[in-house]
Amino acid sequence: MPIKIPADLPAYDVLTREGVMVMSDDMAARQDIRPLRIGLLNLMPKKIQTENQFARLIGATPLQIELSLIRMSEHQTKNTAAEHMEAFYRPFSEVDATGEKFDGLIITGAPIEHLAFEDVTYWEELCRVMDWTQTNVHSTFGVCWGGMAMAWYLNGVPKHMLDEKAFGCFRQRNLAPASPYLRGFSDDPMMPVSRWTELRQDDIEKAGLQTLLISDETGPCLIDDPAHRALYIVNHLEYDSTTLKEEYDRDVANGAPIEVPANYYPENDPKRQPLNRWRSHAHLLYGNWINQIYQTTPFDMDAIGR
Secondary structure, three states, X not given: OOEEOOOOOHHHHXXXXXXXXXXXXXXXXXXXXXXXXXEEEOOOOOHHHHHHHHHHHHOOOOOOEEEEEEEOOOOOOOOOOHHHHHHHEEEHXXXXXXXXXXXXXXXXXXXXXXXXXXXXXXXXXXHHHHHHHHHHEEEEEEEOHHHHHHHHHHHOOOOEEEEEEEEEEEEOEEOOOOOHHHOOOOOOOEEEEEEXXXXXXXXXXXXXXXXXXXXXXXXXXXXXXXXXXXXXXXXXXXXXXXXXXXXXXXXXHOOOOOOOOEOOOHHHOOOOOOOXXXXXXXXXXXXXXXXXXXXXXXXXXXXXXX
């Protein structure tokens, strides 16, 4: 089954060229099934790139997905055309006012790690979003800063600044192979990491959460929070093959201090084409998340959050 997105959204053509099944609103209307409603609260500056990355993963399952793009109500992005935002995104205030419910919601990362959560300009509204997920969303997936924000607000798990940026591809130990979210995972999957902060295992354990994946080098990675029907991942399985390269090249061009991303380029040579060692596990994780939603979400969407 395909993912349902507007035919004029840039991701439609990108995913079609890649062989991902996509469906326009008109095509979906002719199918007599209930699609899974997945929201994407996109906090990243490069909105279109992030849309493509997540649509690619959640659109690869056998289920029909209806993707809704959501933005913070007052925050204005400087990196994506206003016309794109107006055409495809709805402010959270509008979504909240209509009482809509979703089978799943992804809250992305944001490049604001250096700020205390409470100093983020849209923190109060994001807190309302996280409260809203408990009544209007069946399962929420927080990614990188978005996952750290959820872990802090819902469970009191603090983020800690790192002395150096965790940057590159790092092996993760599979601590819970029986978890439905890790079906098909190997014992030591590789994963892209790009962050200046971390969560610590002792804080996670004190909060009663379960770490599913952890790295000896970069710490906890994937955390299960069943009490809030949520998953938190602090790394970036959704990244394209060249995303770390783009970040590295940008920092080099700006004269910012940056190390070559670890375990990314062949022989650590940035002149060579990087290899994607995480794509299969990215599809596994998001496919498992979608499948778990499908198995447990109410057919009657009014029952979500009760």
